[in-house]
Amino acid sequence: MSLLTPFKRASGLGTTSDGVKHWWMQRVTAVALIPLTLWLVFAVAAHSGEDYATVTAWFAQPFTTTMLTLFVFTAFLHAVQGLTVIIEDYIHHEGVKIAALIGMKLVLVLLGTSSILSILRVAFAG
Amino acid sequence: MKTANKRPLSPHLQVYKPQLTSVLSIMHRGTGVVLAIGTLLVTYWLAAIAGGAESFANANAILGSWFGKLVLFGWSWALFYHLSNGIRHLVWDSGHGFDLPSVYLSGKIAVGASLALTILLWLVA
Numbered sequence: 669m670s671l672l673t674p675f676k677r678a679s680g681l682g683t684t685s686d687g688v689k690h691w692w693m694q695r696v697t698a699v700a701l702i703p704l705t706l707w708l709v710f711a712v713a714a715h716s717g718e719d720y721a722t723v724t725a726w727f728a729q730p731f732t733t734t735m736l737t738l739f740v741f742t743a744f745l746h747a748v749q750g751l752t753v754i755i756e757d758y759i760h761h762e763g764v765k766i767a768a769l770i771g772m773k774l775v776l777v778l779l780g781t782s783s784i785l786s787i788l789r790v791a792f793a794g
Numbered sequence: 795m796k797t798a799n800k801r802p803l804s805p806h807l808q809v810y811k812p813q814l815t816s817v818l819s820i821m822h823r824g825t826g827v828v829l830a831i832g833t834l835l836v837t838y839w840l841a842a843i844a845g846g847a848e849s850f851a852n853a854n855a856i857l858g859s860w861f862g863k864l865v866l867f868g869w870s871w872a873l874f875y876h877l878s879n880g881i882r883h884l885v886w887d888s889g890h891g892f893d894l895p896s897v898y899l900s901g902k903i904a905v906g907a908s909l910a911l912t913i914l915l916w917l918v919a
Contacts, residue, residue, distance in 0.1 A: 695887060698880055705877060709870065713919035720847040727843070740836070747830040754823065776830075779837045786837075786844035 690749065697746040704739040711735075724790050733791040737784055744780035748773055814901045822879045825872040832869045870915055875908035 670677075680688075715726055726732055751772050759765040810816070835857075842853035856862050882904045885891050891900055 695884065698884060702877065702881065705873065709873065709915060710918060713915050716919050720843075720850050723843060723850070740840075743836075744833065747826075747833060750826045751830055754827065776833070779833055783833075783837045783840045786840035789844045790840075 690752075694746065694749045697742050697749065700742050701739075701746055704735065704742060707735055708739045727787065727790040728792075733787060736787045740780055740783040740787065744776050744783075748776050751776075814898055818879060818901050818904065822876060822883070825876040825879075828869070828872045829876055832872070835865075835869065867912070867916065871908060871912045874911040874915075875905070878904040878907040878911070 711732075715723060718726075727736070752769060755765060755768045755772065759768055839853055839857070842849040857866060879901075882891075882900050885900070891897065
């Protein structure tokens, strides 16, 4: 005898009320990060050692600005997802777990926002 | 909610021999945490550039010091390992490669790729 009401089965959310969305978003950001990360790391390495004017001019190129912003956004999203799973795995006290989850998210949102604003500032204000 | 649980756990770390599968798995999680902490580096570097030529020069000096380079080298290897093993995970998600010989082979490829990419990066830099 199924314990699912018709509504519950139709919603497709499962027992954790979240369904497969978390799992899927982790995979989507992972796939996006493959080209983004490879580009970022090798591009930055290629530009290392250059002077300030050259680096800021490179930042202002539309392709660079776009890729940098996308990388930061996607990487921080992926990091939040991964760290959420880790916190849920190892912290069992409900209050501490919730505090850790929220705290981690706030810190990464802060760092991510700062990063994107830095990129835009250099790209547009020179 | 799990209240204070005094019941004994069956031993795992004390009894199981470390294998490529389990070691690579925890390394994937470990490098993930290291990379998440390393986002501080990314944020710092970007803020230093946004701050002007002087802060940029300071950041370059710190990151270019022997200690800075050591940290960057470790961080870049962690990045490439997490990326290579991540692709290995995505292949599993597609339903392929679960038999044990394939698991061991893909594991060795992932480690090899991470080392190769790290070396390649530091040749470019």
